[in-house]
Amino acid sequence: xxxxxxxxxxxxxxxxxxxLLSWVIFLKPNSxxxxxxxxxxxxxxxxxxxxGEIFLGVLxxxxxxxxxxxxxxxxxxxxxxxxxxxxPMDSFKFFYRNDTLVKLIYKKNYNTCYSFNNIETxxxxxxxxxxxxxxxxxxxxxxxxxxxxxxMLEIGEKPSLIANxxxxxxxxxxxxxxxxxxxxxxxxxxxxxxDSLLVDYGQxxxxxxxxxxxDFSGFYFVxxxxxxxxxxxxxxxxxxxxxxxxxxxxxxxxxxxRGRYHPILKIVRPHKGxxxxxxxxxxxxxxxxxxxxxAGWYDGYGRFVELSHSQRFKxxxxxxxxxxxxxxxxxxxxxxxxxxxxxxxGLSTGPHLHFELLQNGSWVNPLKIIPPRxxxxxxxxxxxxxxxxxxxxxxxxxxx
Ligand SMILES: [Zn+2]
Numbered sequence: 001x002x003x004x005x006x007x008x009x010x011x012x013x014x015x016x017x018x019x020l021l022s023w024v025i026f027l028k029p030n031s032x033x034x035x036x037x038x039x040x041x042x043x044x045x046x047x048x049x050x051x052g053e054i055f056l057g058v059l060x061x062x063x064x065x066x067x068x069x070x071x072x073x074x075x076x077x078x079x080x081x082x083x084x085x086x087x088p089m090d091s092f093k094f095f096y097r098n099d100t101l102v103k104l105i106y107k108k109n110y111n112t113c114y115s116f117n118n119i120e121t122x123x124x125x126x127x128x129x130x131x132x133x134x135x136x137x138x139x140x141x142x143x144x145x146x147x148x149x150x151x152m153l154e155i156g157e158k159p160s161l162i163a164n165x166x167x168x169x170x171x172x173x174x175x176x177x178x179x180x181x182x183x184x185x186x187x188x189x190x191x192x193x194x195d196s197l198l199v200d201y202g203q204x205x206x207x208x209x210x211x212x213x214x215d216f217s218g219f220y221f222v223x224x225x226x227x228x229x230x231x232x233x234x235x236x237x238x239x240x241x242x243x244x245x246x247x248x249x250x251x252x253x254x255x256x257x258r259g260r261y262h263p264i265l266k267i268v269r270p271h272k273g274x275x276x277x278x279x280x281x282x283x284x285x286x287x288x289x290x291x292x293x294x295a296g297w298y299d300g301y302g303r304f305v306e307l308s309h310s311q312r313f314k315x316x317x318x319x320x321x322x323x324x325x326x327x328x329x330x331x332x333x334x335x336x337x338x339x340x341x342x343x344x345x346g347l348s349t350g351p352h353l354h355f356e357l358l359q360n361g362s363w364v365n366p367l368k369i370i371p372p373r374x375x376x377x378x379x380x381x382x383x384x385x386x387x388x389x390x391x392x393x394x395x396x397x398x399x400x
Contacts, residue, residue: 042197043096049086058092068101072116075126081114095197102197105130134194135202139398140187144179144211152185161189161201163248168207168230170244172216183211186396206392217396219389223381233393235377235385241310242287242371243335246317247342247353249276256365264347272363273316273356280321280351282342286333287315287357288371295327295339301354302346305339311359318354319345 047062055076059069076083089110095103097120104116113130142155152162165187166175173179186209190202207218207230218230218238230238254275262269290309298304301318305327308314321343333339344351357366377385 042199043099044194044197044199045094045096047092047094049088049090049092051088053086055083055086058086062092062094064094064101068119071119071124072104075116075124076114079126093194095194095199097197135190135192137188137190137205139395140185140189142185144181144183144185146181148175148179148185156198158198158201161187161204164201164204165207168204168218168238169209169216171238171240173209173211173213178211178213180212183209183213185209188392188396206396208396217393219385219392221377221385221388223378223384225378227375227378229374231377231385231389233389235382235389237374237376239335239374240371241289241335241374242313242315242369243285245274245276246287246315246355247276247278247282247284249278249282249353251277253277253352256363256367263349273318273354274366276342276353276355278342278351278353280342280344282353283324283338284317284320284340284342284353286335286337286339288313288335290315290333292327292329292331292333292339295323295329298346300347302348303340303343304346307333307339312361314358316356316358318356319343319348319352321345321351 045062047058049058053061056069056073059072064072087109091105091107093105093107094101095105100120102118102120104119106114106116107130108114111130113128115127115129117125117127140152140155140157140161142151145151145154148166149159149162152165153159165185169175186207187204188206189204191198192200192202203220205220207216209216217233219233220228220230222228232238252274254271256271256274258270262271286307288307288309290307292305293308293314294304294306296304298318301316303318303320303323305317305320305323306314307316317340319342320340323340324338327333327339342351342353348354355366357364357369359369
């Protein structure tokens with residue numbers, strides 16, 4: 001019967017739709033589950049014996065799990081190792097990957113090493129080699145997918161490289177707002193490996209950012225007088241007389257404004273600075289060379305530092321938890337020097353830096369001021385710079 005046929009067809013279609021729906025709802029999310037993060041957490045910790053401490057004591061202090069400590073001792077027993085008293089200059093280097101102990105180098109009397117490898121596999125091996133740190137200049141490059149931070153972590157780099165890279169280009173690009181998916185980044189950087197684990201970075205030699213906003217490069221150059229900086233292709237410094245911000249912050253919670261509702265005082269009043277939110281203890285740097293004109297408690301500002309710079313600029317830093325070493329009224333500071341640490345002292349709702357900039361005694365919006373660039377490459381060293389630049393430029397664009 002045609003009617004029955006249609007009914008069957010209808011039910012059939014319904015079933016197919018339901019199956020499709022359930023696939024979309026239940027199966028699809030599983031099939032796109034998070035890609036596994038590559039190991040970015042390679043870490044090395046070093047312990048030195050305290051006076052009278054025994055071998056197992058150091059392992060215990062380093063919080064090495066008992067079964068692993070036992071295995072290390074057994075392995076040493078097998079090669080008739082003498083557990084004499086440890087010397088203060090002996091060292092224990094623990095290598096971790098994603099918080100799992102993978103290697104230990106015990107260095108005895110400066111030059112004898114016992115290297116325990118493959119600890120995480122359960123098949124620990126021992127060798128007598130003192131593997132030194134291997135250094136290699138490498139090109140890190142990639143494309144922005146969500147943010148620069150995430151994209152760099154995804155290819156196995158550490159946050160310190162990201163921070164240093166963005167510092168170099170801070171005046172060229174706002175990495176919070178001006179990056180776009182599909183933009184590309186390049187960093188020519190010295191990498192330090194211990195036993196093929198990336199443990200640290202050395203000098204960044206060159207950087208490039210190629211995006212919709214523009215194509216920016218920076219080349220590290222040290223002139224024969226020892227002046228060192230990052231310069232653009234024309235030898236102009238990428239640095240300015242002021243840092244773009246005095247700290248590495250999470251976000252800005254309050255901008256410069258002529259009238260703002262104050263959360264504690266519950267009145268509308270101007271906010272004559274920028275509030276940078278960052279964890280308590282984050283270092284705060286002098287934005288430029290200058291002299292400390294005040295360092296102490298200052299009413300609602302709590303622990304407070306004021307610096308005086310050239311061109312009649314003053315910068316002010318409030319709510320600090322403590323001051324940087326040697327920060328006292330009358331002292332000179334250089335750009336980037338730590339003048340204090342983020343806190344919540346004075347009239348403050350949580351850890352942040354309240355930052356103000358004054359020009360000729362009046363408050364100005366720090367985000368609107370574009371200070372002059374630092375010194376360019378000196379004319380007498382320009383030829384030398386060009387050679388360095390061309391070499392770096394070639395390596396930064398290699399394979400691109
Ligand atoms: Zn503020």
